[in-house]
Amino acid sequence: MRTPAVMIIGIVLASCGLVLDLVSTVAPNWREVRNIPGAARDEVLQQGIWDICQSFDASRTLKCGQTDEEYFKQQVITSAKGLMVASLIVTMAGIVVASLGIRCWEETPNLLLAGLGGILIFISGVMCIIPIAWYTSLLNTNKASGSDIRVGYCIVLGYIGSCFMFVGGGALTVCLFQKYYKNATSPRSFINTVDVPNFIRYKQPAHFPSRVPGRSTEVCDFTGRPTQVAPHQTIATDFSTNRPFYADF
Numbered sequence: 001m002r003t004p005a006v007m008i009i010g011i012v013l014a015s016c017g018l019v020l021d022l023v024s025t026v027a028p029n030w031r032e033v034r035n036i037p038g039a040a041r042d043e044v045l046q047q048g049i050w051d052i053c054q055s056f057d058a059s060r061t062l063k064c065g066q067t068d069e070e071y072f073k074q075q076v077i078t079s080a081k082g083l084m085v086a087s088l089i090v091t092m093a094g095i096v097v098a099s100l101g102i103r104c105w106e107e108t109p110n111l112l113l114a115g116l117g118g119i120l121i122f123i124s125g126v127m128c129i130i131p132i133a134w135y136t137s138l139l140n141t142n143k144a145s146g147s148d149i150r151v152g153y154c155i156v157l158g159y160i161g162s163c164f165m166f167v168g169g170g171a172l173t174v175c176l177f178q179k180y181y182k183n184a185t186s187p188r189s190f191i192n193t194v195d196v197p198n199f200i201r202y203k204q205p206a207h208f209p210s211r212v213p214g215r216s217t218e219v220c221d222f223t224g225r226p227t228q229v230a231p232h233q234t235i236a237t238d239f240s241t242n243r244p245f246y247a248d249f
Contacts, residue, residue: 006171007102007114011095013168014121018091020161021128025084028053028064029152031139036147047071048154049080049131076138080131087127091165094120098172115176122169129162 028048036043042057045066052066071077098117101110132155139149 003102004109004175006174007098007109010114010118010121010168010171011098011102013164013171014091014095014098017121017125017128017161017164017168018088018095020157020164021084021087021091021124024128024132024154024158024161025088026050027154027157030135030154031152032150034148034150046152048152049077049084074138076131076134080135083127083131087124090120090124090127094118094124094169101172101175109175111175114172115174118169118172118175120169121165122173125162125165125169128158128165132158132162 026048028051029046030048031046033045033047034043035041036045040056044055044057046053046055047068051064052068052071053062053064054066055062094117096117097120098114101113101115101117103109136151136155139151
């Protein structure tokens with residue numbers, strides 16, 4: 001079976017969105033803090049929602065496991081943890097359901113399952129973009145005076161992954177509308193009954209003209225040529241002997 005293009009686009013973009021969403025969730029680079037007062041000039045703090053890493057531009061060293069109680073207690077951080085994990089779970093569930101609907105090993109896809117998978121993927125995109133947009137709006141909170149805060153690559157990947165899930169989920173959701181459109185426009189078959197009168201023709205007995213004594217009758221054989229029929233003769237019977245004088249058998 002040739003898989004429809006809309007299904008291929010949907011499942012590929014959803015898978016790419018899942019990978020970007022996963023990297024955005026686990027990587028500790030939602031924002032970078034530079035020019036920290038009292039710290040080395042090339043020191044950079046990479047802050048994520050699970051961990052904080054300390055790096056130095058000169059030595060290219062990276063040390064994770066830094067603590068910042070005030071940072072992790074912010075509501076945007078705690079909410080982002082739950083929403084990003086939930087987005088990953090819903091995305092994986094949507095891809096599984098959509099794959100069962102596409103079912104390349106069958107002759108025809110299941111449009112209902114493919115559409116439901118697209119709805120789940122679209123919802124996961126919403127769950128992913130909410131904490132990322134919220135975190136971006138509060139990017140400059142909890143900063144020391146004089147420090148420089150920049151957007152980390154996790155925010156960028158999160159936005160791109162959300163857009164992929166929106167487009168992929170929307171493409172798969174089209175299959176659901178296509179299913180109901182086909183059901184609405186499919187021709188319906190009706191069975192009409194017609195009363196047919198009985199046209200039985202009864203065979204009429206053949207009518208032959210009466211024979212006239214002394215008159216011959218012409219009949220046709222199977223070759224179509226007329227044949228002469230012998231004239232009618234009368235048979236006389238002798239009742240004393242009960243035998244005919246002669247008989248023409």
